[in-house]
Amino acid sequence: MTRLELPVASSTPLLDVQPTGTFKGRHVLSVRDLTREDLAYVLRVAHQMRVMVGLVGSVDLLKGRLLANLFYEPSTRTSASFNAAMKRLGGDVVSINEVRYSSVSKGETLQDTIRTLESYVDVVVLRHHQVGAAAEAAAVARKPIINAGDGAGEHPTQALLDLFTIVEELGAAEGLTVTMLGDLRYGRTVHSLSRLLALYGVKLRFVSPPALRMPESVLRDLAARGAEWSVHEDLEEVVGRSDVLYVTRVQKERFEDPAAYEAVAGSYVIDRALMARTKERMIVMHPFPRVGEILPEVDDDPRAAYFRQIEYGLFVRMALLAMVLGRA
């Protein structure tokens, strides 16, 4: 893997996607802001990034540009993914992971912190524990803000990488049957992803214990978008017809009664025996980390897409960084 040098003042972009300019300087706060045209553009650039990384590893597309990775709560994988994405584009990163120890936590407003950091850098990735923090930051920012998760709110790059994984692995999202499994009530990722997939006429199958069902608000949104969906408790009802099995973690803390947790946790475990009852062409996804929902014995199955999904996240984040900085 060598690095392709781009002439500095090049007017010929490496990517064959012509910059539309529609993302330049734009904040990425929520997938709700994105049209199908926007999504197509993100997917196209992310695919180009995948090809580029496979061929040469890195480019100098964002050389001299700086990203501030501002994490108010730790998220190693998201932070590392943005960090690597910026660096594979030839840019560099100022990481602020230890917000809780810093002057930032001593009463300074998020808005002042954002205005401080954007004085040093060209784009800010923000992870925060409060819903709406990203929008609050964007309200004052002169540089693009990318939301890397704001509490129970949005985590748009996760939803986009999930969509990208489905499209890259299965060719297109249209007409697929996507089964989501586990904690659908509190799982932020399944809310965003199901809203996105509704735009593509995907059949959604929601499998969870009664206490962890997809919230009514999400189901209403899906109905409004004309999506076809159904609710189940037993995975067996749908597993054989699923093109995508999206598994999530059922967190013990959600249950008042530990016995209730044990009963549920065990009933949604993906193992080799279950894989034998799935379609030959399908994929298993998981937003990670996993803690027992998918057994390691499944890892070698070519349909286990969850490690590739992590790589797709890198490509999607590379795409978004290049786009908001006007280079793709």
Place this chain on the structure above:
Amino acid sequence: MTRLELPVASSTPLLDVQPTGTFKGRHVLSVRDLTREDLAYVLRVAHQMRVMVGLVGSVDLLKGRLLANLFYEPSTRTSASFNAAMKRLGGDVVSINEVRYSSVSKGETLQDTIRTLESYVDVVVLRHHQVGAAAEAAAVARKPIINAGDGAGEHPTQALLDLFTIVEELGAAEGLTVTMLGDLRYGRTVHSLSRLLALYGVKLRFVSPPALRMPESVLRDLAARGAEWSVHEDLEEVVGRSDVLYVTRVQKERFEDPAAYEAVAGSYVIDRALMARTKERMIVMHPFPRVGEILPEVDDDPRAAYFRQIEYGLFVRMALLAMVLGRA
């Protein structure tokens, strides 16, 4: 913003300021070490950095050079500022922010830590909680040490960026009236800055509650330097004649009696009403973070210079890094 590539062995510096060599390999420990000639040189290079960042964002002036950002106490903004400064010059950074967890904190002397780190890098930025730590480090170091604050001691880059802000915003420091407001007793920045400004014949107005007055030692220094200064409790006495209003935070912890704090804190708040009584051409500065001393309603006033002041800090730190490494 693209990045300007410099030929590696270039004998033509990007900056039109010819390196004098006077800063090459030198430690930056205190503003007291600096002559007016030194200061003029720092300001000139910092201005060049400002122009360069505005035009191209980054250069490769320090490509291949490494900075160790060694912070014994957290200071997000100073750390991020040096980090970005080094990277905008094409250099790279090894950050050591978690000193309290590391072997460094297990009884190793500061001097051993410095001698270890300078084996890896070309320049060290040091933040420490003890007065004199930077000088102690410099005593053994073979590479330049830049003091990024040593307890109640010095924080020379803050004083320099304050001076640079005044000069860039108002053309020159000579003959200005600079009012400093708030906690003048414990505020390290106002001590250093007032000493610097005394070199330029600035009229200094010190406004604070009696308990937080400028220390006698600083006032004696100013007298020795021939400065004109006066002490006030009421901001109204001087606000209409100030060219610079330098606001500092009054920290609750300084007061034994909470009521005394509340009384004082409220009386020095900068709001729109107060701005209406200031000169048309003046600036408001603050070393940040602020916690209520300047209301957000003032932020849109073009005379509110405190966010620009943060950017000037980037340029001053870029200048110092390039200078001590012999590239400016």
Place this chain on the structure above:
Amino acid sequence: MTRLELPVASSTPLLDVQPTGTFKGRHVLSVRDLTREDLAYVLRVAHQMRVMVGLVGSVDLLKGRLLANLFYEPSTRTSASFNAAMKRLGGDVVSINEVRYSSVSKGETLQDTIRTLESYVDVVVLRHHQVGAAAEAAAVARKPIINAGDGAGEHPTQALLDLFTIVEELGAAEGLTVTMLGDLRYGRTVHSLSRLLALYGVKLRFVSPPALRMPESVLRDLAARGAEWSVHEDLEEVVGRSDVLYVTRVQKERFEDPAAYEAVAGSYVIDRALMARTKERMIVMHPFPRVGEILPEVDDDPRAAYFRQIEYGLFVRMALLAMVLGRA
């Protein structure tokens, strides 16, 4: 110090050592895996790195490549050394130092963490508190893993830099008398180094209090390798005939009785008086940090090699990174 630019697709390596390819893609888990031929190759490349850094500071040999510095326990000096090594080769680093706060620590297996991170980067440096962690990581990794210490297990880059120090300082290891002093029971570095030195026919002298003697298992290994060694309590017996005096820290926590510690700690202190009784051509080494075992008064003695030893560590790590990535 300027940076030498290498043509990207260069077929002429900067280093005059031709890449053998034997290290490309290989894990570096233990010095036990290494043959004398391997060791000679590491030493040769490390020497080239030393020459290169002395001449130009940095190269672009690993431009566009990313290292994940994954530290489950803090080790500032090892982390900073790998960080600087990667950057002096033109590569970049994703640092994960705060594992204990992250999702990684919430029940995710080491193997999942490794598979996640290797999706972003080209090589992983791993520091872990459990013996065998590096091998466990390597079992699933598709990218090279470099062990930066796994508990009481191995720390191969420390052993290699110790060997490199001896060879660079004294010309060759063959036939030397190497005295190891202090805590030989728990000191991981002296175990690995003595095994390595046994390959070179070095005479080993082990000086420690009875409670901290070199473990039988190590002594058996040395015997099996045909090494000549002897055990002592009194440094004076061997100090005058030592070519290398390798000093280690005696940790208070190893002793049940504080008085026993005090007695021992004081008896193995290297000071100027002791140095007067050593050979004219010899070196003093220490893996650092030190806490009183070597007095600062010894630092100026040209035979005090412990600060140079830290620099040699940089060169050895540069060599290994370039080698496992197929560039040396």
